[in-house]
Structure formats: C-alpha cells, structure tokens
Amino acid sequence: MKSIADLLHDHPFFAGLSPAHINLLAGCGKNIHFDTGNFLMKEGENANTFYVIRSGKVVVEAYTPGFGHQIVTQVDHHGVVGYSWLFPPYRVAFDVRAIEPVSAVQLDGKCLRSKTESDHELGYQLMRRFAQVMLQRLQATRLQMLDVYRKGS
Amino acid sequence: MIDPMLPAVYKVVRVSQDLPDTATLDLAPASNSKLPACQPGQFNMLYALGQGEVAISISGDTDEADCVRHTVRAVGSVTRAVAGMKLGDQLGLRGPFGRAWPLNRMQGKDIVLMAGGLGLAPLRSVIYHLLNHRDAYGRITLFYGTRTPQDRLYAAEFTLWQQRGDLETGITVDSAGRDWHGHVGVVTTLLEGSGFDGNNTIALICGPEIMMRFSAAELIKQGVQPGNIYVSMERNMKCAVGFCGHCQYGPYFVCKNGPVFALPQVAHLFRIREV
Numbered sequence: 001m002k003s004i005a006d007l008l009h010d011h012p013f014f015a016g017l018s019p020a021h022i023n024l025l026a027g028c029g030k031n032i033h034f035d036t037g038n039f040l041m042k043e044g045e046n047a048n049t050f051y052v053i054r055s056g057k058v059v060v061e062a063y064t065p066g067f068g069h070q071i072v073t074q075v076d077h078h079g080v081v082g083y084s085w086l087f088p089p090y091r092v093a094f095d096v097r098a099i100e101p102v103s104a105v106q107l108d109g110k111c112l113r114s115k116t117e118s119d120h121e122l123g124y125q126l127m128r129r130f131a132q133v134m135l136q137r138l139q140a141t142r143l144q145m146l147d148v149y150r151k152g153s
Numbered sequence: 154m155i156d157p158m159l160p161a162v163y164k165v166v167r168v169s170q171d172l173p174d175t176a177t178l179d180l181a182p183a184s185n186s187k188l189p190a191c192q193p194g195q196f197n198m199l200y201a202l203g204q205g206e207v208a209i210s211i212s213g214d215t216d217e218a219d220c221v222r223h224t225v226r227a228v229g230s231v232t233r234a235v236a237g238m239k240l241g242d243q244l245g246l247r248g249p250f251g252r253a254w255p256l257n258r259m260q261g262k263d264i265v266l267m268a269g270g271l272g273l274a275p276l277r278s279v280i281y282h283l284l285n286h287r288d289a290y291g292r293i294t295l296f297y298g299t300r301t302p303q304d305r306l307y308a309a310e311f312t313l314w315q316q317r318g319d320l321e322t323g324i325t326v327d328s329a330g331r332d333w334h335g336h337v338g339v340v341t342t343l344l345e346g347s348g349f350d351g352n353n354t355i356a357l358i359c360g361p362e363i364m365m366r367f368s369a370a371e372l373i374k375q376g377v378q379p380g381n382i383y384v385s386m387e388r389n390m391k392c393a394v395g396f397c398g399h400c401q402y403g404p405y406f407v408c409k410n411g412p413v414f415a416l417p418q419v420a421h422l423f424r425i426r427e428v
Contacts, residue, residue: 059337061331067330068330068331069330069331070328070329070330071328071329071330071331071333071337072328072337073337073338074336074337074338076346078345078346099334139367140338140339140341140342143339143363143364143367144327144328144338144339146363147300147327148269148270148360148361148363148364149269149270149271149298149299149300149304149327149360149361149364150300
C-alpha cells in the first residue's frame with residue numbers, strides 16, 4: 001500500500017517538489033474517499049482543507065436563485081481543488097461535489113499554513129503551484145465570461 | 154466556364170432543425186444539372202431570393218453526389234430567411250469557393266479537430282471525409298466546446314460518434330446545470346491529458362477567433378508544430394472570388410486565399426486589432 005508521501009509524489013501537482021517537502025506535506029494529509037453525490041466542500045464552510053484528486057471527478061458549482069445549481073468547472077485526477085484555505089477569512093467560496101467515486105488526499109490547511117510559515121521555501125513551492133492553477137482557472141473563467149459562442153459572435 | 158457571379162437555382166430537399174435558431178438544409182439543383190464537386194472546408198454563397206447573399210460553409214458529406222448540405226444559424230435578415238426555408242423552397246447558390254482543409258497533407262497523420270459552437274458545422278464535412286477514408290489517417294480526435302448542453306449542435310450524431318471505436322471525442326460546455334454529466338470548462342481543457350502525439354499531429358480548428366487563438370496556443374504547448382495547425386477564418390464575404398475586398402484580412406482575401414489558413418499565415422494578424 002502506498003504511503004501519503006508516495007501518493008503526493010505521483011500526482012502532477014507536486015511534480016518537482018523535493019522528497020523532504022513531500023514528506024512535510026504528507027504529515028498534514030490523509031486518504032479519503034467520496035461516493036458519487038457527496039460534497040467535498042460546501043460554500044460558506046470553514047476552509048481548512050484542500051484535496052488532491054487521485055481518481056474520479058468533482059464539479060465546482062454554485063447555487064443561483066432562479067437558475068438552480070450551475071456547474072462552473074470540473075476537476076479530475078490531474079487536479080487539485082480548494083484554495084480558500086490559503087487566505088483569510090478561510091471560507092469556502094463554492095460547493096464541490098463528486099460526480100464519480102473519488103479517491104483523494106485531503107490536506108489540512110491549518111497544518112500546512114503553520115508549516116509554510118516556518119519553511120518559506122515550502123510556502124513558495126506550494127504557492128507557485130497554486131498560482132499556476134489559479135492562473136489557468138482565471139483565464140478559462142475569462143473565456144467563459146466572454147461567452148464566445150453566443151449568437152452573432 | 155460558368156460565371157462564378159451567377160447563382161444557380163437550388164431547391165431545399167431536406168430540412169432538419171438542429172437548434173431553435175439553427176437549421177441544416179440539403180440543397181439540390183432545381184434543374185437536372187450536376188452538382189459541382191466540393192471539398193470539406195469550402196463554402197457556397199447562398200442567395201435568399203430578394204433578400205441577399207451569405208457565405209455558408211459546407212457541413213455535409215462531400216462524397217455525396219446528389220445534394221449539398223449547409224447548416225445556418227439565423228442571426229440577420231438573410232440567414233433568418235435561409236434558416237427558415239421549408240422543403241421545396243428555392244434559393245440561389247454560387248460556389249463552391251475557397252481553400253479546403255489540407256486533406257492530402259493529413260493522410261497518414263494523427264488528426265485533432267477542435268470545434269467551438271457553430272464551428273462544428275465546417276468541421277463536420279471533414280469528419281465525414283475522415284470516416285469515409287478511415288484507413289488513410291491515424292488516430293482521430295474530435296474536441297467540441299459549446300455554450301450549454303442545450304446548445305450542442307448535431308447532438309444525436311455526436312452521440313453516434315462517441316460510440317465509434319475509431320474516433321475519439323471530447324465535449325465540454327461553458328456552463329451547465331446538474332443534469333449535465335459531461336465536462337464543464339473551456340474547450341482547451343479537453344486537451345489536458347488527452348495523450349496524442351503532437352509531433353505526428355495535424356490539427357484543424359474552427360470556432361470564434363478567440364477560441365481558435367487559445368486552442369492553437371494550447372496545441373503548440375502539446376507539441377503540435379504551428380505549421381501543422383489550420384484555422385478556418387470568417388469575414389464578411391460578398392463576391393467570394395477576391396474582387397470586392399470586403400473580406401480582406403491583412404494581405405489575404407478570406408474568400409479566395411482562405412477560409413482555411415495554416416496558422417503561421419495568420420497568427421501575426423490575430424494580434425492586430427484593426428484587421
């Protein structure tokens with residue numbers, strides 16, 4: 001059976017991270033499974049975790065009165081989900097729901113915040129990876145907002 | 154030689170309502186004249202009698218000899234008239250015009266097709282060609298992005314494509330409700346982890362210009378050579394033979410030098426706002 005450190009090492013999000021840092025992160029992690037339909041996070045909750053998706057798919061969604069639940073994006077086994085734990089007030093901004101059985105590593109944000117405060121290199125390496133994910137999602141969201149497939153475009 | 158400015162009379166022999174504002178028309182010559190040969194990627198000028206002309210890509214199987222197929226979205230007065238045509242209605246048709254997708258270059262290569270919104274229509278004719286001549290091509294992958302699940306063009310046919318063993322497909326929408334179980338996100342996200350060999354791939358892109366820019370950039374990241382990426386450009390085409398200049402795009406006339414361009418021909422023009 002693979003250790004948490006092995007699972008993190010195998011995930012593309014942590015590619016290039018030193019074994020020492022992987023081990024530090026693994027100390028804040030645990031294996032977790034979600035059945036289809038389970039929520040990984042709910043809007044408004046305390047944001048104290050993020051998930052490294054190992055298999056399966058989740059959707060990030062929001063409830064809008066009059067429109068119901070609208071799916072904003074989807075994350076699969078190449079990705080991570082949850083970055084509200086990085087910044088105050090540490091509140092989850094969107095619902096995250098499994099649309100397939102999901103296996104993930106759950107990382108404790110409080111534990112990570114403490115470790116990154118005392119090891120700024122780890123903080124930099126982690127922030128660099130999150131910044132890349134955030135940039136990709138920001139660019140994708142901008143394209144979605146442009147509504148490029150609307151009539152007449 | 155037939156005058157390229159003179160429309161021939163065609164009649165509508167089949168109509169399918171793809172979306173509330175989008176219809177596909179099968180057109181056949183009203184007389185017993187032969188249908189001109191055409192290639193995937195080319196377009197015809199459709200003339201709604203008394204209303205005006207509009208350039209519409211061929212969206213059907215170009216190996217079919219008895220009719221030509223066009224998918225039209227009603228966005229203005231002419232397209233509204235064409236998209237609203239019924240069985241037996243007549244219209245004028247000039248064409249085919251323009252440069253086709255590079256079918257000869259594509260032989261023996263892996264093919265990635267990226268369609269955005271109504272951009273699936275011009276690519277459907279090349280999908281038919283690739284499937285009709287399946288052995289001549291390597292791995293074929295179709296990525297399609299559209300606005301919502303309700304806006305999917307050719308939804309039933311896409312389901313049939315998904316069931317084929319010789320065509321890989323990916324579909325994504327920009328936003329969806331919970332009843333949609335497919336992918337949500339921009340079309341470029343479908344490329345992540347798709348695992349095609351960029352070095353041996355020719356990619357064809359058709360959709361809104363910004364979607365083509367981002368898709369081309371992502372394909373290059375995946376190792377596809379810029380010279381192996383082709384885009385289908387859209388401009389206001391009037392004469393369709395490079396006389397009038399309405400569709401001028403930098404040094405090109407889209408009607409005559411395009412609509413299909415290799416990316417290096419037009420990539421520098423993407424960044425010029427005035428073009």
